[in-house]
Amino acid sequence: MDEKAQGIEQIKALILQDKLKEAYDICYKLLLNFPESYRLNKLQGKIEKLVFKENLKKVKEDMKAIKPLWKEEKYDEIIKKLTELQKFVPGYTGVTKEIEKAQKLQLKNKKHMQKNVLTQYMGQAEEHMKNKSYAAAITTLKRIVMKLPDYEPASQLLKEAKELRITQEIKDNEFLLKGKEFDKIAEFVKHLKSINPESKQIQSLIKKLSKKEEMARKFEKMDFEYKSFEEIQILYQKKKYEAAIKALEEYVKVDKENFKALELLDKARKNFDKQLSKELFPRMKELQNKFKKQKKEMPKEFIRL
Numbered sequence: 001m002d003e004k005a006q007g008i009e010q011i012k013a014l015i016l017q018d019k020l021k022e023a024y025d026i027c028y029k030l031l032l033n034f035p036e037s038y039r040l041n042k043l044q045g046k047i048e049k050l051v052f053k054e055n056l057k058k059v060k061e062d063m064k065a066i067k068p069l070w071k072e073e074k075y076d077e078i079i080k081k082l083t084e085l086q087k088f089v090p091g092y093t094g095v096t097k098e099i100e101k102a103q104k105l106q107l108k109n110k111k112h113m114q115k116n117v118l119t120q121y122m123g124q125a126e127e128h129m130k131n132k133s134y135a136a137a138i139t140t141l142k143r144i145v146m147k148l149p150d151y152e153p154a155s156q157l158l159k160e161a162k163e164l165r166i167t168q169e170i171k172d173n174e175f176l177l178k179g180k181e182f183d184k185i186a187e188f189v190k191h192l193k194s195i196n197p198e199s200k201q202i203q204s205l206i207k208k209l210s211k212k213e214e215m216a217r218k219f220e221k222m223d224f225e226y227k228s229f230e231e232i233q234i235l236y237q238k239k240k241y242e243a244a245i246k247a248l249e250e251y252v253k254v255d256k257e258n259f260k261a262l263e264l265l266d267k268a269r270k271n272f273d274k275q276l277s278k279e280l281f282p283r284m285k286e287l288q289n290k291f292k293k294q295k296k297e298m299p300k301e302f303i304r305l
Contacts, residue, residue, distance in 0.1 A: 003030075003033075004030060004033075004034050004037065004040070007026055007027075007030045007040075008030075008039055008040065008043065010026055011023045011026050011027050011043050011047075012043075014026070015043075015046070015047065015050070020047055020050055020051050020054065023043075023047055024044070024047045024048075024051070027040060027043050027044045027047060028044070031044065052089060055088040055089050056089050056092060058088070059085045059088055059089050059092070059095065060094075062081070062085055063082070063085065063094075063095070063098065066078055066081055066082070069081075073105070073109060075102045075103075075105050075106035075109060076106065078098075078102045079099060079102045079103060079106065082095055082098050082099045082102065083099065086099065114147075114148070118144060118148065118151070118154075121140055121141075121143060121144050122144065122153070122154065122157075124140050125137045125140040125141045125144070125154075125157060125161075126157075128140060128161075129157070129160075129161060129164075132164075132168070134161050134162075134164050134165035134168060135165060137157075137161040138158065138161045138162060138165060138195075141154050141157055141158040141161060142158065145158055159196075162195050162196040162199070163196070163199060163201060165195055166192055166195055166196060166199055166201050166202060167201065169188075169191070169192060169195075170192075170201075170205065173188055176188060177205075177209070180216055182213050182216075185209060189202065189205070189206060189209070192205075228247075228251060229251065229258075229260070229261060231247075232244055232247045232248055232251065232261075232264070233264070235247065236264060236267070236268055239271070239275065241268045241269075241271050241272035241275055242272055244264075244268045245265065245268045245269060245272060248261055248264060248265040248268060249265065252265060
């Protein structure tokens with residue numbers, strides 16, 4: 001008896017013994033060598049039908065075992081178990097329909113749960129808003145928006161909560177905003193932006209603060225210049241014209257349009273010239289007298305030009 005005939009007889013015997021896996025393995029190996037064998041192909045089809053029938057019987061039993069899970073609404077577990085069973089009976093619509101049924105019920109259940117959770121969270125958020133606990137309201141509403149980005153009531157209430165929190169923060173930090181600690185104010189504005197960077201309220205506040213800082217810097221500069229100019233005027237009043245001129249020359253480099261400083265500089269220069277003249281005239285007179293005396297005493301030492 002040849003290999004093929006011997007194999008066919010062995011496969012038939014194994015089928016009778018209900019050893020379908022072993023029968024299928026031998027059939028599969030023989031078909032690799034004899035792919036066109038009618039008897040082997042027929043035997044393979046018979047084994048597959050028997051295996052499917054056997055698997056179907058077990059699958060139906062397992063499906064009955066799953067029934068309690070339906071009452072418990074454990075749809076995730078049901079879908080998982082049915083998907084595993086489907087592998088053993090491909091094409092069997094009974095499992096497919098059960099999976100579809102479980103998926104529909106799962107979706108319905110999720111929507112119901114979402115609705116309950118949504119109602120609970122929205123209730124919490126509204127309570128926080130009522131108590132002016134805007135930070136807590138924002139946290140709760142963000143959870144809703146994260147899960148349901150298209151849920152308009154939550155998105156709208158979140159915007160409102162953010163604006164009210166910003167208003168609250170500005171009011172609580174009114175003393176800081178009225179002061180001149182601009183570095184701390186900048187940090188506070190940064191904090192406000194973290195709540196809502198697009199807030200018109202913050203934009204308006206930034207404009208006000210910018211003007212305030214600009215004016216403060218201007219007044220600070222003016223105050224400094226006033227004190228410096230005041231000191232220069234004292235030098236002028238004390239007739240220390242040379243020192244006043246040096247100070248004024250530096251001063252007008254910074255503030256070129258300060259006409260009082262320019263006017264005082266002109267006066268200081270004129271008075272300094274007069275001062276020099278007054279100081280030099282007696283000295284020159286003294287030198288002239290000394291020269292005349294020497295010339296009189298020693299006329300031969302001097303050459304007439």
